Amino acid sequence: MKKYYFFLIILLFHQACIPDKQAEQETPTSEQAKIIFLQDIDSLYSKTENLKNVILSNISETKIQQAFFEARAAYKQVEFLAELYNPFTAKKLNQPALDEVEEEDPNVVVYPEGFQVIEELLFPYLPENKEEALKHVEITLVNIKHLKRVSEPNTLTDAHIFDAMRLEVFRLITLGISGFDSPIAKNSLPEAMAVLSTLKKYIALYEKPIRFANFKLVANESKQIEGYTKLWHKIDQAEKYILKFNDFDAFNRAYFITKFANPISELLLDYQIKLGIQSFEEHRFLKTTAKTLFEEDAFDETYFAPLYSRKYAHNQEVVALGKALFYDNILSGNNQRNCASCHQPERAFTDGLPKSASFDGKGFISRNAPTLLNAGLQASLFYEGRVAYMEDQITDVLSAKDEMHSSVKEAVSKLNQDKNYQRLFQKVFLTEEENTQSPITEEQFKIALATYLRSLKSLNSxxxxxxxxxxxxxxxxxxxxxxxxxxxxxxxxxxxxxxxxxxxxxxxxxxxxxxxxxxxxxxxxxxxxxxxxxxxxxxxxxxxxxxxxxxxxxxxxxxxxxxxxxxxxxxxxxxxxxxxxxxxxxxxxxxxxxxxxxxxxxxxxxxxxxxxxxxxxxxxxxxxxxx
Incomplete structure (x- = not known):
């Protein structure tokens, strides 16, 4: 029966896959894309309303689940632009079925909404869940209306559309085919087909870019045509592969990613460049120019750094200075331990103990020492994520009585009494116009050590x-x-x-x-x-x-x-x-x-x-x- 749903969804999406080729040539491509996007939101509303009616009709579980699959597939048509332009609303439509709390008011519990919540109520479907399921479908309909309302005044650009498509490919391989947002029904592969069909629908708008008024004439049109053809066929091949191998547990994700998904994201960027559409220059953790998720420099380790540290990120003299500090006992209260005491490079910057040895050597601290490799590639630090910046983590660790039993202030005071460190800090941080006798500051100390820690990237396995x-x-x-x-x-x-x-x-x-x-x-x-x-x-x-x-x-x-x-x-x-x-x-x-x-x-x-x-x-x- 599940195969029936799979092929039904594929048929529905291929019917809607190709945009109208007779569209007025004067209409900018981005405006045509917006028209399609708004139409797809209407379709999502219609499919979700149908789900509501099917539940109300008290027909079979099979029919109810089929209606759910169709509504979810319709959501996948709007997901890539909704996530880019209206991420808050997109989250309400498709968030994990877990309670959260308001960041502004931790006492307010935020209950989950959207398709993942509905999925839990329909797989399996029990009559006693009917009212709860209907309630969440109604909430979802309200959120779809809101998505339409906030999307209507938006101005889409070609750069945003291509950016959204590439992010959707990354979303597909990380959250889609992993089952993240279809954890119970395991309907991820048919939904992946919906994503790919949607990409083809929007890419088709750019098939003959020269005819659209929002493009400048590009010297080599044949390269554009070649880029479009390669991209289209690669997506088509990906669809056919999923159609042939559609068992969730047996699906060869490694083959799919390397054979199809990675080339699609590369070809999207290549085609965008051929069309003369500039990539965003905004500062992001995942670089806007990353061809795939697996490039060694795809992520910017400065993204999670405070502004005052970012400019030193690739300064090798600062890295070397931070490394010297990392291994120096001068940072501890008794001058007998250093950062490497608990973060040993030969153990991937851990210490091999269940819980690290305490400062006095007579016991252990409360937790295991985590690796420092890629520590700079995360939005929060410590096991509970209690700080956002590496510089703040340094402050906490130095002041912890069971760890370094010192403080940033005390460490800097000792460094200022060391002529070699004075020379090194002055060489790195002071310009010719500044006073060469200026003491080492706490900020400079934290910058140096944090910059070294951020240099510990490990993305080449x-x-x-x-x-x-x-x-x-x-x-x-x-x-x-x-x-x-x-x-x-x-x-x-x-x-x-x-x-x-x-x-x-x-x-x-x-x-x-x-x-x-x-x-x-x-x-x-x-x-x-x-x-x-x-x-x-x-x-x-x-x-x-x-x-x-x-x-x-x-x-x-x-x-x-x-x-x-x-x-x-x-x-x-x-x-x-x-x-x-x-x-x-x-x-x-x-x-x-x-x-x-x-x-x-x-x-x-x-x-x-x-x-x-x-x-x-x-x-x-x-x-x-x-x-």
Missing amino acids: RFDKYMRGDKTQLNSQEINGFNLFMGKAKCGTCHFMPLFNGTVPPVFDKMETEIIGVPTKPDTAKATIDSDKGKFNTTKIPLHTFAFKTTTVRNVEMTAPYMHNGVYQTLEQVIDFYNRGGGEGIGIQLDNQTLPFDKLNLNKQEQKDLIAFMKSLTEVDFKKKVK
Whole structure:
């Protein structure tokens, strides 16, 4: 029956795929795109209203679910422009079915809305859920009306349209085919078809760009035609591949991304350039010029830095100065430990202990030392995400009594008594016009150390090289492990590709925390929740109790033991924990667990494959970077 839905949705979208070729040539392409966008919003409203009527009619579960699939597919037609122009409204239409709190007023709980909430009420559909389902469909209809109202006055531009299309490709491979926004129905592949059909519909507007008034004559029109043809055919091939291989659990995501999705994003950028449409120059974490998500320099490590630090990001003298500080005992209160005491480069900047040794050497601090590799590529820091800037993290760590037992003020005071450091800081920070006798400042100190930490990027593993086209880098077991990670095992719905942490794609400007139910001990019998309440310790919001930031899986082979309390010594133990359904699966009762508590049902071989893939995320060359 599900195959019937799949082909029905494909048929519906191909019927609406091609825009009217007889459109007036004087109408700018971007205005034609806006007309289509508004029409698609109307179609979304109509499909959602039909879902409401089908639920009201009390017909079969099959018909209700079919109507839901059609409405969701209609949403996928408007998603790429809605997310770019009206992200707040788009979130209301398709957000995870999890409660949140208002950032401005933490005491106000924000209840989820949209299709993911409706999905939970319809799969399976129980008559007792009818009123609740209808309520959420009505809310969704109101939000669709709002989307139409706020979209009507918007002025679309060609640059925005191409930008939105490329972001949608990134959204497709990170959130779409992973099942992130279809976690229960597993309807991700038909929805991917809807996305691809929509891209073709908008790209068709640019098939003959010379005829449109908003384009200047470009010297080599044949290159434009060639670019369009390659792009169109690559999307067409991607559609055919999904049509042929449409089983969610068995879908070869590695092949799809390297064979189709990556080339599509590259061809979109190439065609945009051929059309003379300039890319945005705005400062983003994911660079607007990144051809794919897997380029080594796709992400800008300065994005999450304060303005006063950004200009030093690529200054190698500042990096070298920060590195010297990192390994210098002068930063600690007793001059007997340094940053590398707990963040050792040979262990991917961890220390191999469940919990790091305390300052006095007689005990341990409350948490496991996380890796510093890619620490600059995240929107918040510490396990509970309590600070946004690396500079603030430095302040906290130095002042922590169990860690460095010092302060930025004390460290800078000692540095100002060291002639060598005085010389180095003056060389880096002072201009010829400034007083060469000026003391080292706290800001300069934090800039130097934070700049070094941001330089610790690790995005060149065997997995990355495979995604860039070198098919020799991964074997069949590792490829299968990746497909499990991004599919059946659901790892990729929290550890988002390609950073494999909680930084949410495709904008990558928000870091998620999750409640997974980490136990005190590794025993699965009579398990109890670890006493560390995580984010609640900072916010005092009950909803955040036991919430921790989703840390990176990159270089995980080097960073044992695992979890914030170091409870698991091996990756096998970690996978077993998730395979059982997290804390809920080992008997821990949590009302607010955000990790799905259903079992993953991974067999032994699948678990081995999954671990093999995770080990492919180790960058074997990172030691060279830190010598």
